[in-house]
Amino acid sequence: MKRDARAALGVFDSGLGGLTVVRALREALPHEDIIYLGDTARVPYGTRAPETVVRYAMACANHLVARDVKALVIACNTVSAVAPERLRVELDLPVLGVIEPGARAAAAATKNFKVGVLATAGTIASGAYPRAVAAASTRIETVGQPAPLLVPLAEEGWVTGDVPRLAARRYLEPLAEAGVDVIVLGCTHYPLLFPIIEREAKDMIGEHVTIIDSAHAVALEVANFLEGRELLREASHGPGSIQLLVTDRPKSFDDTASRFLGSVTNGAEQVDL
Known part of the structure; x- marks a missing residue:
């Protein structure tokens, strides 16, 4: 048609x-x-x-x-x-x-073949990002981290200050420990918190870390x-x-x-x- x-x-x-x-x-x-x-x-x-x-x-x-x-x-x-x-x-x-474009961007950006994903519990449980990243490159390890509090924070406009900063830091800890060098914001609400997520990620992982906004x-x-x-x-x-x-x-x-x-x-x- x-x-x-x-x-x-x-x-x-x-x-x-x-x-x-x-x-x-x-x-x-x-x-x-x-x-x-x-x-x-x-x-x-x-x-x-x-x-x-x-x-x-x-x-x-x-x-x-x-x-x-x-x-x-x-x-x-x-x-x-x-x-x-x-x-x-x-x-x-x-x-x-929105998943495949973000996954492809992450696969292209990683240098150490370790990609982190911040997303809702449902998205993480689905395994959609590991599948999409693997479709781009089977060499890449994908580490998912549910970040449920970030959605209501974004919806309520709490995008600056200690509350979103501490929430972001808590969710980034497992990704930092896994040694990822790219983090995909796997929820379209999360870019509203991009500055805080990026700042905390660079503090915890290093200036080399890349944050992917798939929009x-x-x-x-x-x-x-x-x-x-x-x-x-x-x-x-x-x-x-x-x-x-x-x-x-x-x-x-x-x-x-x-x-x-x-x-x-x-x-x-x-x-x-």
């Missing part, structure tokens, strides 16, 4: 974190319209059972499909770990996740995918728009979305899944 290049990109996540992906997409694809759905009524996904995550993901995806998007970007590592194949089977639509890698792959499918929106259509949808607390979402996106938003619409 040939899709309309003028149609919007659909992006979804459990809450605010996926806006880091939207921001990267906006930088890479300034002419694309983007419809973002944050399932704020059911955040976080990272502590849910895989079957529950798949059910939530299908609800989000179906809502965006009903709005005639031309492709879906899963801006959630937990969903990308357990649901993309189900979505691809169920939906007549291209579906792109930019995802945006590049989406751009290449759209170009390859002749689905890029023409520049003559002008700058793209961003439409924000949430399932709960749109005012609270608005208060922080502008900061995450780096630009003023038109406000979020509340929808029922």
